[in-house]
Amino acid sequence: xxxxxxxxxxxxxxxxxxxxxxxxxxxxxxxxxxxxxxxxxxxxxxxxxxxxxxxxxxxxxxxxxxxxxxxxxxxxxxxxxxxxxxxxxxxxxxxxxxxxxxxxxxxxxxxxxxxxxxxxxxxxxxxxxxxxxxxxxxxxxxxxxxxxxxxxxxxxxxxxxxxxxxxxxxxxxxxxxxxxxxxxxxxxxxxxxxxxxxxxxxxxxxxxxxxxxxxxxxxxxxxxxxxxxxxxxxxxxxxxxxxxxxxxxxxxxxxxxxxxxxxxxxxxxxxxxxxxxxxxxxxxxxxxxxxxxxxxxxxxxxxxxxxxxxxxxxxxxxxxxxxxxxxxxxxxxxxxxxxxxxxxxxxxxxxxxxxxxxxxxxxxxxxxxxxxxxxxxxxxx
Amino acid sequence: xxxxxxxxxxxxxxxxxxxxxxxxxxxxxxxxxxxxxxxxxxxxxxxxxxxxxxxxxxxxxxxxxxxxxxxxxxxxxxxxxxxxxxxxxxxxxxxxxxxxxxxxxxxxxxxxxxxxxxxxxxxxxxxxxxxxxxxxxxxxxxxxxxxxxxxxxxxxxxxxxxxxxxxxxxxxxxxxxxxxxxxxxxxxxxxxxxxxxxxxxxxxxxxxxxxxxxxxxxxxxxxxxxxxxxxxxxxxxxxxxxxxxxxxxxxxxxxxxxxxxxxxxxxxxxxxxxxxxxxxxxxxxxxxxxxxxxxxxxxxxxxxxxxxxx
Numbered sequence: 001x002x003x004x005x006x007x008x009x010x011x012x013x014x015x016x017x018x019x020x021x022x023x024x025x026x027x028x029x030x031x032x033x034x035x036x037x038x039x040x041x042x043x044x045x046x047x048x049x050x051x052x053x054x055x056x057x058x059x060x061x062x063x064x065x066x067x068x069x070x071x072x073x074x075x076x077x078x079x080x081x082x083x084x085x086x087x088x089x090x091x092x093x094x095x096x097x098x099x100x101x102x103x104x105x106x107x108x109x110x111x112x113x114x115x116x117x118x119x120x121x122x123x124x125x126x127x128x129x130x131x132x133x134x135x136x137x138x139x140x141x142x143x144x145x146x147x148x149x150x151x152x153x154x155x156x157x158x159x160x161x162x163x164x165x166x167x168x169x170x171x172x173x174x175x176x177x178x179x180x181x182x183x184x185x186x187x188x189x190x191x192x193x194x195x196x197x198x199x200x201x202x203x204x205x206x207x208x209x210x211x212x213x214x215x216x217x218x219x220x221x222x223x224x225x226x227x228x229x230x231x232x233x234x235x236x237x238x239x240x241x242x243x244x245x246x247x248x249x250x251x252x253x254x255x256x257x258x259x260x261x262x263x264x265x266x267x268x269x270x271x272x273x274x275x276x277x278x279x280x281x282x283x284x285x286x287x288x289x290x291x292x293x294x295x296x297x298x299x300x301x302x303x304x305x306x307x308x309x310x311x312x313x314x315x316x317x318x319x320x321x322x323x324x325x326x327x328x329x330x331x332x333x334x335x336x337x338x339x340x341x342x343x344x345x346x347x348x349x350x351x352x353x354x355x356x357x358x359x360x361x362x363x364x365x366x367x368x369x370x371x372x373x374x375x376x377x378x379x380x381x
Numbered sequence: 382x383x384x385x386x387x388x389x390x391x392x393x394x395x396x397x398x399x400x401x402x403x404x405x406x407x408x409x410x411x412x413x414x415x416x417x418x419x420x421x422x423x424x425x426x427x428x429x430x431x432x433x434x435x436x437x438x439x440x441x442x443x444x445x446x447x448x449x450x451x452x453x454x455x456x457x458x459x460x461x462x463x464x465x466x467x468x469x470x471x472x473x474x475x476x477x478x479x480x481x482x483x484x485x486x487x488x489x490x491x492x493x494x495x496x497x498x499x500x501x502x503x504x505x506x507x508x509x510x511x512x513x514x515x516x517x518x519x520x521x522x523x524x525x526x527x528x529x530x531x532x533x534x535x536x537x538x539x540x541x542x543x544x545x546x547x548x549x550x551x552x553x554x555x556x557x558x559x560x561x562x563x564x565x566x567x568x569x570x571x572x573x574x575x576x577x578x579x580x581x582x583x584x585x586x587x588x589x590x591x592x593x594x595x596x597x598x599x600x601x602x603x604x605x606x607x608x609x610x611x612x613x614x615x616x617x618x619x620x621x622x623x624x625x626x627x628x629x630x631x632x633x634x635x636x637x638x639x640x641x642x643x644x645x646x647x648x649x650x651x652x653x654x655x656x657x658x659x660x661x662x663x664x665x666x667x668x669x670x671x672x673x674x675x676x677x678x679x680x681x682x683x684x685x686x687x688x689x690x691x
Contacts, residue, residue, distance in 0.1 A: 004382070006382070009382060268685055280681065282684070283678070283681040283684065287629050288600065291603050291625075291629060297382060298385070300382070301382075318596060370595055375595055
């Protein structure tokens with residue numbers, strides 16, 4: 001056990017810190033997230049810059065153009081980006097989900113076609129999994145992909161798709177085998193977002209912004225060569241995607257919490273310093289943040305030693321989301337009436353945080369997963 | 382960055398788990414006087430883990446001790462290991478350390494005017510000196526952990542200072558062990574107890590409580606190991622880490638016991654079931670030497686700066 005950086009890690013961190021210092025434009029620091037991520041072309045430019053500096057695809061194998069670095073480099077990247085309040089890469093779905101899924105299940109042609117463009121942010125990806133009637137229950141997806149010769153004809157609707165309005169490609173899970181049993185009824189496709197019949201409508205959320213979208217597919221023809229894995233084997237392919245969604249997710253989440261924590265400390269020093277109860281609550285949030293941070297380190301060590309995320313990682317998203325809700329509420333509470341102002345950071349974060357316990361696995365589903373897969377409790381269904 | 386125990390440390394954990402399960406099973410006679418197995422602990426080398434080899438110890442560090450504290454909590458070990466190794470050891474001189482490693486002397490220390498196990502140790506470290514263990518001992522809610530008031534006889538100076546962070550780290554690790562054990566008891570019960578024709582663990586009102594306990598235990602474990610590492614490495618973050626770990630882990634242990642009692646239903650409320658003994662141990666750990674609210678105030682001082690106008 002050694003919680004310090006190795007000499008290589010320390011060197012990487014120092015170099016990255018200097019690079020961020022020199023390259024993050026002042027006016028783009030400390031973004032509150034949300035719609036600001038796609039307001040203009042800056043997102044793509046920034047992502048391209050990260051790629052050129054070698055910071056995109058740190059953990060991707062070298063044969064696919066990545067750095068082939070251990071997961072700890074990616075964790076350091078996320079920590080330092082948060083510390084510098086640097087904007088995020090807009091290709092997160094491509095880098096973290098679509099890319100690894102193509103590496104695992106794609107043909108040589110598919111790899112050739114997409115992987116280098118995902119790295120360079122030439123291709124931005126979105127995810128077409130959730131539907132109005134199939135949120136947590138992916139196998140109940142109703143979007144149809146009907147095989148007609150060399151194409152699948154796709155009809156249906158997807159929802160809660162981040163980046164869809166700027167995306168070039170979509171990873172799509174659709175029903176292809178009407179008669180097959182659950183989990184053998186799906187096919188996994190990559191869909192060109194500019195194909196005829198694809199329509200994207202932004203979805204306005206409780207913050208008033210539109211970060212997510214609905215995607216409508218009307219007789220969209222998807223060539224068979226865009227299929228990942230087997231026809232009817234989409235469930236297994238989707239599980240690869242979701243596994244990667246959770247891989248180093250904990251670090252990304254905790255890094256954003258770190259930014260909020262630093263703001264909270266500032267607010268508390270100014271507004272709640274004489275109040276012992278408030279100080280206790282702020283301390284509790286600091287303690288839980290350390291608990292999450294070191295839980296991520298433990299999960300990371302397991303991942304590096306075994307190649308598989310450890311069970312402790314399943315806790316990260318569940319507890320991060322709840323902590324973010326408490327922490328943003330506390331920040332607004334400390335500010336009093338000032339925290340109600342419409343352009344306030346805390347006001348926005350508190351509203352936005354309500355989505356945290358719903359997106360990327362609701363807290364209820366995560367507790368089911370812990371109960372059944374980690375604790376081994378009997379299955380209810 | 383490497384946040385895992387070495388294979389030797391994992392082996393120590395396995396050995397401790399196995400030995401304690403054999404020596405302190407759940408179905409032991411809880412009403413009989415509890416045997417602290419002190420000579421056996423000395424033989425196992427547990428009393429001199431961090432004592433130098435030339436003094437008869439194993440020459441290891443606090444991480445190995447942290448592993449033992451966790452396992453002792455898991456097994457609900459009754460003796461004064463925490464007092465001797467967790468509280469007193471850093472204050473002792475070479476000769477006294479050798480006697481501890483050999484199992485010749487049990488020690489305790491005065492913490493905020495109270496001496497745990499005063500009636501079952503030979504010596505007490507208090508205000509920089511060593512005293513014969515004499516005075517009044519009062520039972521606490523944990524029957525194996527009385528607290529006493531020291532009657533000071535002649536004191537002999539001790540070379541070391543109390544190490545508050547180390548003591549808190551020890552308590553935090555023990556709390557993690559307690560929490561882990563009651564979680565496992567809850568899982569076992571929810572998997573086998575049937576109502577309405579199904580094991581009660583299929584009901585989310587039950588399984589989600591246990592999932593929450595699991596999350597608490599994992600977070601507490603991360604803090605406890607972080608803090609153990611800081612203590613072992615004399616890292617500057619040790620005091621804040623220890624305050625954080627003790628506050629979080631002991632509260633997590635108490636909550637874990639309360640949820641486990643609820644999951645056990647009426648059985649968990651009986652004297653016969655050992656759950657209440659774990660609960661009482663958790664409450665003792667939470668209350669001894671710095672309550673969570675005080676510890677959070679310390680953390681606040683360190684992250685916010687000392688309060689103005691309080």
